[in-house]
Amino acid sequence: MTENKANVIDGKALAAKIRAEAAVEAGRILTERGRRPKLCVIIAGDNQASKVYVRNKQKACVDCGIESETVELPGTVTREELFEIIDQKNGDVTVDGILVQLPLPGGIDEKEIIARISPEKDVDCFHPVNVGRVYTGDPVFLPCTPAGIIELLKFAGVEIKGANCVVVGRSNIVGKPVGALLLAENGTVTIAHSKTKDLKKVTKEADILVAAIGKAKFFTKDYIKPGAAVIDVGMDRDEEGKLCGDVDFDDVISVCGAITPVPGGVGPMTVAMLMKNTIKAAKGK
Ligand code: GUN
Numbered sequence: 097m098t099e100n101k102a103n104v105i106d107g108k109a110l111a112a113k114i115r116a117e118a119a120v121e122a123g124r125i126l127t128e129r130g131r132r133p134k135l136c137v138i139i140a141g142d143n144q145a146s147k148v149y150v151r152n153k154q155k156a157c158v159d160c161g162i163e164s165e166t167v168e169l170p171g172t173v174t175r176e177e178l179f180e181i182i183d184q185k186n187g188d189v190t191v192d193g194i195l196v197q198l199p200l201p202g203g204i205d206e207k208e209i210i211a212r213i214s215p216e217k218d219v220d221c222f223h224p225v226n227v228g229r230v231y232t233g234d235p236v237f238l239p240c241t242p243a244g245i246i247e248l249l250k251f252a253g254v255e256i257k258g259a260n261c262v263v264v265g266r267s268n269i270v271g272k273p274v275g276a277l278l279l280a281e282n283g284t285v286t287i288a289h290s291k292t293k294d295l296k297k298v299t300k301e302a303d304i305l306v307a308a309i310g311k312a313k314f315f316t317k318d319y320i321k322p323g324a325a326v327i328d329v330g331m332d333r334d335e336e337g338k339l340c341g342d343v344d345f346d347d348v349i350s351v352c353g354a355i356t357p358v359p360g361g362v363g364p365m366t367v368a369m370l371m372k373n374t375i376k377a378a379k380g381k
Pocket of ligand 1: 196240
């Protein structure tokens, strides 16, 4: 690491700004309607990471003046029980947003559960109707992590238009939708994945690289085009059990132009965009 001038993109600061804006809107809604916007989070089972994510979402709600309700269910919950709870929340006019934390316990078809949420309360933007709207360029909600990534790039002054954007990972939560949003911003998008041939050759061409493969410190500087913007979506643990991303930050920072740290990059933005979507859902009524 020598004369390193890479811009370390401060996701925490940007997320705080977006949350502050959501708080202003939540205050306005409280004044106008006599009640706060409300997010209902449904969590089933014992996944420790999920519990941490849900706690972060609850804290963000409190910060923003959004009411949060959490429905905690045992790992033995059935699809019928989940349907019943979702139906009840769909019909409750005081609930603006509904989120089912994934993964659900084994044996439950997540797609079927997500599809049960009213599209107008689907603040995760996981419902097939909302996913479709994103792809046709007519979105109601934007998916939280992908929208957070676009905000981070804009905040860092990275031009997406015409840029060669390489997304590594093809999940429904990150890889595919961030590809759609980068395309909507006029990027030239490649989605690479575990079967991609000569991955290094592909990522070396990227002006913008989005790393979302879930492998600790996988991307070293030999995967990076000099000056590239690198967005690290990973939430991994290194050999010492320390939280890290998919990108080897200390190695890559010597060649890239901009980079998001882990923690403090994409993670806080996901929650901030969820707050934004909850306000949107409340205003939509
Ligand atoms: N599991 C991992 N990420 C997410 C997310 O953004 N939303 C939900 N509901 N579950 C997740």
